[in-house]
Amino acid sequence: MSFRGFAGSRRRFLSRSAALVVSSLARPRLRPTSTATPGSGSPAPPIVFRDVAAQAGITPQLVCGGREKNYILEVNGTGCVWFDYNNDGYTDLYLVNGSTIANLLNPGAVKDPPHNYLFRNNGDGTFTDVTRQAGVEGGGWGNGAVAADYNNDGWVDLFVYNFGKNILYRNNGDGTFTDVTAQAGVAGDNVWSAGAAFGDYDNDGHLDLYVSGYVDFDVHHPPALHCEFRGVPVKACGPRALRGAPDILYHNNGDGTFSDVTAKAGVVDKGLYYGFSVGFEDFDGDGRPDIVVLNDSNPNYFYRNKGDGTFEEIGTTAGIAYNGHGVEQSNMGLAIGDIDNDGWMDLFVTTFADDNYTLFHNDGRGFFTDITYPAGVGEPTIPFLGWAAFFIDYNNDGWKDLFCVNGHVYPEAQRALKDQSYRQPPQLFENLHNRKFREVSAGVGLGALRLAGRGGAFCDYDNDGDLDICIVGIDDRPALLRNDGGNAAGHWLQIKTVGMKSNRDGIGALVEVVADDLTQYDRVRTGGSFLSSSDLRLHFGLGQHQEVDLVEVRWPSGAVDRLTHVGPDQVLVIQETKGQIPSPYRPSKTKDPVPSHPKRDASHRST
Numbered sequence: 001m002s003f004r005g006f007a008g009s010r011r012r013f014l015s016r017s018a019a020l021v022v023s024s025l026a027r028p029r030l031r032p033t034s035t036a037t038p039g040s041g042s043p044a045p046p047i048v049f050r051d052v053a054a055q056a057g058i059t060p061q062l063v064c065g066g067r068e069k070n071y072i073l074e075v076n077g078t079g080c081v082w083f084d085y086n087n088d089g090y091t092d093l094y095l096v097n098g099s100t101i102a103n104l105l106n107p108g109a110v111k112d113p114p115h116n117y118l119f120r121n122n123g124d125g126t127f128t129d130v131t132r133q134a135g136v137e138g139g140g141w142g143n144g145a146v147a148a149d150y151n152n153d154g155w156v157d158l159f160v161y162n163f164g165k166n167i168l169y170r171n172n173g174d175g176t177f178t179d180v181t182a183q184a185g186v187a188g189d190n191v192w193s194a195g196a197a198f199g200d201y202d203n204d205g206h207l208d209l210y211v212s213g214y215v216d217f218d219v220h221h222p223p224a225l226h227c228e229f230r231g232v233p234v235k236a237c238g239p240r241a242l243r244g245a246p247d248i249l250y251h252n253n254g255d256g257t258f259s260d261v262t263a264k265a266g267v268v269d270k271g272l273y274y275g276f277s278v279g280f281e282d283f284d285g286d287g288r289p290d291i292v293v294l295n296d297s298n299p300n301y302f303y304r305n306k307g308d309g310t311f312e313e314i315g316t317t318a319g320i321a322y323n324g325h326g327v328e329q330s331n332m333g334l335a336i337g338d339i340d341n342d343g344w345m346d347l348f349v350t351t352f353a354d355d356n357y358t359l360f361h362n363d364g365r366g367f368f369t370d371i372t373y374p375a376g377v378g379e380p381t382i383p384f385l386g387w388a389a390f391f392i393d394y395n396n397d398g399w400k401d402l403f404c405v406n407g408h409v410y411p412e413a414q415r416a417l418k419d420q421s422y423r424q425p426p427q428l429f430e431n432l433h434n435r436k437f438r439e440v441s442a443g444v445g446l447g448a449l450r451l452a453g454r455g456g457a458f459c460d461y462d463n464d465g466d467l468d469i470c471i472v473g474i475d476d477r478p479a480l481l482r483n484d485g486g487n488a489a490g491h492w493l494q495i496k497t498v499g500m501k502s503n504r505d506g507i508g509a510l511v512e513v514v515a516d517d518l519t520q521y522d523r524v525r526t527g528g529s530f531l532s533s534s535d536l537r538l539h540f541g542l543g544q545h546q547e548v549d550l551v552e553v554r555w556p557s558g559a560v561d562r563l564t565h566v567g568p569d570q571v572l573v574i575q576e577t578k579g580q581i582p583s584p585y586r587p588s589k590t591k592d593p594v595p596s597h598p599k600r601d602a603s604h605r606s607t
Helices: 003-017 103-104 411-416
Strands: 046-050 080-083 092-095 115-121 128-129 141-148 157-163 167-171 175-180 193-199 208-213 227-229 231-232 248-252 258-260 274-282 290-295 303-304 311-313 332-338 346-349 358-362 368-370 387-392 401-404 427-431 437-439 453-459 466-473 479-484 491-498 510-515 520-523 538-543 548-554 560-566 569-577 580-581 601-607
Touching: 080 141, 080 231, 080 453, 141 193, 157 193, 167 466, 208 274, 208 491, 231 290, 231 510, 274 332, 274 368, 290 332, 332 387, 346 387, 401 453, 491 510, 491 560, 510 538, 560 569, 560 580
Parallel strands: 193 274, 387 453, 491 569
Antiparallel strands: 046 479, 080 092, 092 115, 115 128, 141 157, 157 167, 167 175, 193 208, 208 248, 227 231, 248 258, 274 290, 290 303, 303 311, 332 346, 346 358, 358 368, 387 401, 401 427, 427 437, 453 466, 466 479, 491 538, 510 520, 510 548, 548 560, 560 601, 569 580
């Protein structure tokens, strides 16, 4: 069923129930950003992001090559992933660690080589390192990770992609994982993998996996390249002089194994472009997940899903292969979300310094327009070098804001150029509800941060109703930015999907939330960002609305669940065709409780 056809059934349902009538693609009336505490009428306290990593116990020193950054392998950093590995209702954090070229050349020479980290969320604002007992240390040189329940057993699994062989960890359900890479067939071709995402491209209920390849880099014979950045000699030159590494699409066979269907599906990386972030998303509303791949210093790929197990690459036609000036960019980070609440998912990409990041508006049916400068995110991003990016509603007003992680690649540039800094602040752009944004970084405590940022992901780790952020810096300890005040600025609703005929995580499910004249859309997805993946729960800010008229979930299987008269400020767990089921999510024991509101039982209808 198409997105537009589905909208008609929703309108008929609302008319019969006399709740309200809303067009699926009609833009709601614009509302000002909330400045009052929900339900109180008094001014809300300011929203501040505070780095609480040290007090939370997340303090490992991550590694990515040497300090001098002599080779490209040493500059891209690593990422993180939020996922609830033990199903206790508190989202846990996995950090990917790199290595050094000396370690790769002499494996075993170092007694305790760098390893990845799994931190269990204790539910009181702190985390415990459980890496060893869980068995997820990784190996070699880690880049990023993505988490999803690939075998539909109710326990979220973990895929770690590396420079070298990748690793698939199957969650055993007892706090431990088993490396099943060999039997699953997803080790890769021993290349440099720099992006990955799970998605069910054929809607058969089993999650498939796309892995992007970056550069063919021989650590035993590293290239001796010489280049300049704005006249300054630098060592870790970009990828243009190197051969690219191929992308791979794995089809999930439903028996614990995967098959390489790259050629069969028509997604061969013919240009051997330098692949980075990957995302599955139904951009054209036909019910089938498309694939977008960001490429560094090459045109981006847009694979339109033809519905027969194959794809057609239409990046140039769709308008995202190049920016609005027809120029390829050094694209790294990928954000997917609906910036104007019109039901079509938009794209944002980060790129290199001295170039603006790019915002692509989805004009409908998967055709895009570069609106970077009219939207106000062009000029402020030019001085920075961007990596992870994502859309989050940081102030719970019902409109997706934009977060960017920044950091330079050349230590030499800071020493020679007064206007360049190796460590850079992240940026937050507030959505002004009219396809325009304004930067509010300084006002929320981000302006003073100086990070050599790379990966990043968001999650409400303390279950208090506002979104927190983890940033992974290169050769640094991670930052855990707790959102203080977002839950006081507006009401909220979080939704966790549980598939039955669809994949267990409900990845690919489209969720619509209607609260009076505020209508929002989001989809359950993995990957994107940069080397990272965020929590699978969807977060919807509600502003001052104290009731949600409708929650509608369109599952990949075609089933539809509708709940009406839903109370705010809760995590709603929705099971396919069954509706609301008991939620394991509880507020952190050390956080002030969210203002109490009576929880009404939602009315449910499934089709």
